[in-house]
Amino acid sequence: MRILILGGIGEAVTLARTLAPVHTVIYSVAGKGRWPDLPCAVRSGGFGGSDGLALFLREQRIERLIDATHPYAAQISRNAARAARLAQIPLWAYRRPAWRPESGDDWRFAADWPALMVGLREFRRPFFTIGLEPLRRWTDLPPEQHWLVRCLAAQAPATPHLTLLCATGPFTLEQEIALLRDYQIDVLVVKNSGGGAVEAKLAAARRLAIPVIMLDRPALPTADREFDSVQRLAAAL
């Protein structure tokens, strides 16, 4: 079968490796991260919206579209749903299970940026690990707060109230504990990216009894079949 995998996360790479010996697989990335080393065709960059993706599906005679993108990459998931309809092929999706709090965790939830700003009012030194949004919105920074922002690569805005750390994970529990202590962090801001193990930053927050605010996941379109494991998805093909 000719399959297009929309990827960009580790499990999507695993899926491509599993399917490549049996199917004709094209693996697609947005082009912001590392180039994956895969035994199948890899393409990089946007398609030009859902119409462009539908055209690609037709031109490449794709028979099955698999959305294995990050749970917060909502635009490409919406495009995938529309493009699969236009190209009249089934859409399957890998949907990562969300993380759940354990006893002792102080997890709070924010629907969007304004709700997050309200949730942060009682804190002074938040640590943001939600990508570039705090850098785009740094003018919302109240004078009594200091923000620590970690992302892959970016330029810091001109304010002494924000420290930018450009770094690529994974990070160890020891590294995360040291960071939270060094910067006197009093709240951690994360996406509920989910997946297998809970990330070290969440374990570090638990260890130091630091509250966590999670940005809610965006609503995603329904696929023809949805899986919470790429192994189960591969087995169903």
Ligand code: NAP
């Ligand atoms: P997004 O907002 O949903 O997508 C923005 C645009 O990027 C899409 O409209 C599409 O451009 C292009 N695009 C996204 N994923 C693509 C893919 N796999 N192949 C080809 N084009 C793609 O996505 P995002 O949140 O910027 O994330 C970009 C990529 O990084 C995704 O593939 C995702 O799996 C990965 N990622 C995201 C996060 C996160 O927190 N958002 C974390 C880890 C990894 P066109 O409309 O031009 O086709």
